[in-house]
Amino acid sequence: MxxxxxxxxxxxxxxxxxxxxxxxxxxxxxxxxxxxxxxxxxxGYQGLLNIFQIESLKQELRTHLYTDAKQVSQWVKDTFEVTYTPQGMADLLNRIGFSYKKTTEVPCEADPLKQKLFVEALSKILQEKEEGDVVYFAGGVHPTHNSRSTYAWIEKGKEFQQPTVSGRDRLNINGLLNAYDVTDVIALDCECVNAESTKELYELALKKHPNAKNIYIISDNARYYHNKELQNWVEDNRIKQIFLASILSKPQFNRALVEILRKKGNQYGFLSEQDRIPRCYKEFL
Known part of the structure; x- marks a missing residue:
């Protein structure tokens, strides 16, 4: 121009x-x-490490456990002779796709082959089930009877005291979770999770699904599920019990349910009488 x-x-x-x-x-x-x-x-600033060093760092983090950024900084210094501060390393780790979180617990004796065979067998059963059949996961949870400290909006410089009890008492909830509809939960508040309460729980499932030809219940290998009287009763009803292979962990919904109940319980504040706890939990269940 x-x-x-x-x-x-x-x-x-x-x-x-x-x-x-x-x-x-x-x-x-x-x-x-x-x-x-x-x-x-x-x-733009490319950082202290080149792309090949970054990939090497990623592989190291995928195969070895480092519990803080300082340990990672030391590995980088020993390997590449490049110095990072702990905060600088934390920023780098976030940038390349890593976050600081808890490890995932898995059974140390888990056998991948046996797990695969069990899943294949279970999948075949579920594929061949008749229309109208119901599938539940079974499990018991035992949340502690106590309030827990939580985060809330509290005036600066002040404390908001939350009374607690000894926490020695626990609730016992025996439950079923629908494998295809997680909103379908059958929960039984009982004195003890045993064969007797499990039978009562199964009866609730039979009552809830009177037209289902079969009700499949997948459970772990807790002793009460193998109770002879319970198994004899199951054989005479529409219940089809499926036991997880012993090398498989319990269904994770147990832990999730306990955490949800704890958070829900905190909304009620301090509850000193144990018989009040089940009522507030039942409102949720």
């Missing part, structure tokens, strides 16, 4: 940029042509 006789002010107004920028671009062009004008001199 300048070569066409236009003034720098006119060009700046047309392009919406400062007039000094026009003079700067003109000088660069006269100095080295288009190559000089288009030269990228503003490159």
């Amino acid at each position: 300048l070569s066409m006789g236009n003034t720098p002010i006119f060009v700046a107004d047309c392009l919406g940029i400062d007039i000094s920028t026009i003079y700067c671009y003109r000088s660069l062009y006269l100095e080295g042509g288009l190559d000089k004008l288009l030269e990228n001199r503003y490159r």
